[in-house]
Each structure stands twice: as C-alpha cells, then as structure tokens.
Amino acid sequence: MELNDDRCMHCGACVGACPANAIYLNEVILDFNDDCTDCGLCVKACPVGALSLIRTRGQKVPVAATA
Ligand code: SF4
Numbered sequence: 001m002e003l004n005d006d007r008c009m010h011c012g013a014c015v016g017a018c019p020a021n022a023i024y025l026n027e028v029i030l031d032f033n034d035d036c037t038d039c040g041l042c043v044k045a046c047p048v049g050a051l052s053l054i055r056t057r058g059q060k061v062p063v064a065a066t067a
C-alpha cells in the first residue's frame, strides 16, 4: 500500500474498511501490517484518495515522519 500523507486526514475510514485489520492509525501515523492482502478496499474507502495499491505485499509503509 502507498499513502499520500499530504492528503490523509486520519479519518479512520480505511481502518474500518479493512477486513484483515491490517491498518494501524493514530493521530500521526498510518501504517500497514503484514496481514494486508492487497484487497484494495481501503483505497475505495478513502474519501480523499490518499491511498493507492502497489503490489508489494507485506511491505511496511511508514508515513508519519512527524516527530
Ligand atoms: S488492501 Fe485490503 S487488506 Fe490491505 S490494508 Fe487495504 S483494506 Fe486492508
């Protein structure tokens, strides 16, 4: 999964849409764990188009470099 952190507003819609509970979200970090099956549901759920699907299953995508 790939996240455009400039667009993400941490609304949590993608977390609720994920059948594998593969998305972790708090105020500053959105991350994916190895349970991601690349189903793409979170991409469709995101209201701002911040997510895109890249076929790198299991890869972690750290987003918030915000210290
Ligand atoms: S692609 Fe599917 S399994 Fe992976 S994080 Fe998104 S909703 Fe969850």
Ligand code: SF4
Binding pocket: 003, 007, 008, 009, 010, 011, 012, 013, 014, 015, 025, 030, 045, 046, 047, 048, 049, 050, 051
């Ligand atoms: S649905 Fe989109 S905007 Fe909302 S937390 Fe997920 S990636 Fe961010």
